[in-house]
Amino acid sequence: MHVTESPLIIALDYPSLDAALCMADQLDPARCRLKVGKELFTRSGPAVIEALHGRGFEVFLDLKFHDIPNTVASAVEAAAEQGVWMVNLHASGGRAMMEAAANRLVQQRLDTRLIAVTVLTSMQSSDLVEVGVSSSLDEQVSRLAQLSKQSGLHGVVCSAQEATSITSLCGEDFLKVTPGIRPAFAAANDQQRIMTPSNAIRAGSTHLVVGRPVTQAENPMEALAAIEAELGIKA
Numbered sequence: 326m327h328v329t330e331s332p333l334i335i336a337l338d339y340p341s342l343d344a345a346l347c348m349a350d351q352l353d354p355a356r357c358r359l360k361v362g363k364e365l366f367t368r369s370g371p372a373v374i375e376a377l378h379g380r381g382f383e384v385f386l387d388l389k390f391h392d393i394p395n396t397v398a399s400a401v402e403a404a405a406e407q408g409v410w411m412v413n414l415h416a417s418g419g420r421a422m423m424e425a426a427a428n429r430l431v432q433q434r435l436d437t438r439l440i441a442v443t444v445l446t447s448m449q450s451s452d453l454v455e456v457g458v459s460s461s462l463d464e465q466v467s468r469l470a471q472l473s474k475q476s477g478l479h480g481v482v483c484s485a486q487e488a489t490s491i492t493s494l495c496g497e498d499f500l501k502v503t504p505g506i507r508p509a510f511a512a513a514n515d516q517q518r519i520m521t522p523s524n525a526i527r528a529g530s531t532h533l534v535v536g537r538p539v540t541q542a543e544n545p546m547e548a549l550a551a552i553e554a555e556l557g558i559k560a
């Protein structure tokens with residue numbers, strides 16, 4: 326497996342193994358990590374993880390688990406046994422769920438990073454009100470980040486807009502994995518809390534998740550190169 330210095334994680338949000346591997350084959354494990362999400366994993370299963378590992382990529386398995394503690398701990402264990410670099414769950418599942426999952430990785434000596442989604446980057450304040458959360462969006466993200474840290478997780482998924490405050494609350498080493506990354510040339514799509522790649526790094530994001538700005542670009546490799554240039558990464 327190649328361990329890259331790049332903060333970039335490319336989201337392989339494709340409907341088939343073939344389409345995902347077609348993109349992976351244009352990419353280089355020295356340049357980025359890859360994220361496998363719900364659609365691709367539901368269609369292709371663990372075969373996609375194996376195929377990406379075989380090409381030298383570190384993989385973030387993004388299935389955002391949210392269930393009772395024993396179920397989530399067992400699912401996280403199953404993901405980690407496939408050798409993935411990172412796996413995630415929803416922090417709103419609570420302390421007992423997160424502790425069970427984190428403890429399971431320690432007990433089984435599994436070296437996979439476990440991170441928690443705070444508030445989805447597709448949500449804004451009014452969406453939180455609608456689901457009965459009365460605190461502000463920033464307060465909710467901070468609360469869930471601190472709970473994730475106390476529960477033994479390695480970091481969180483948040484928007485880059487919250488990365489600075491999470492660093493001051495949870496420390497530099499606490500991972501801030503930020504989707505909603507939108508270079509100036511890209512459309513926001515369904516993302517609400519967005520930031521450019523360079524501003525996200527300046528704000529303290531440790532990893533940037535980029536999907537459609539690269540995968541749906543007319544020329545994906547040119548789009549990736551533009552993001553790398555913005556970040557000062559030499560090709």
Ligand SMILES: O=C(O)c1cc(=O)[nH]c(=O)n1[C@@H]1O[C@H](COP(=O)(O)O)[C@@H](O)[C@H]1O
Binds near residue numbers: 362387535536
């Ligand atoms: O956990 C995630 O990866 C995630 C959390 C979140 O709050 N927002 C979010 O967009 N994501 C994922 O990050 C990716 C973003 O893709 P684009 O919006 O196409 O760049 C998608 O695969 C989402 O499933």
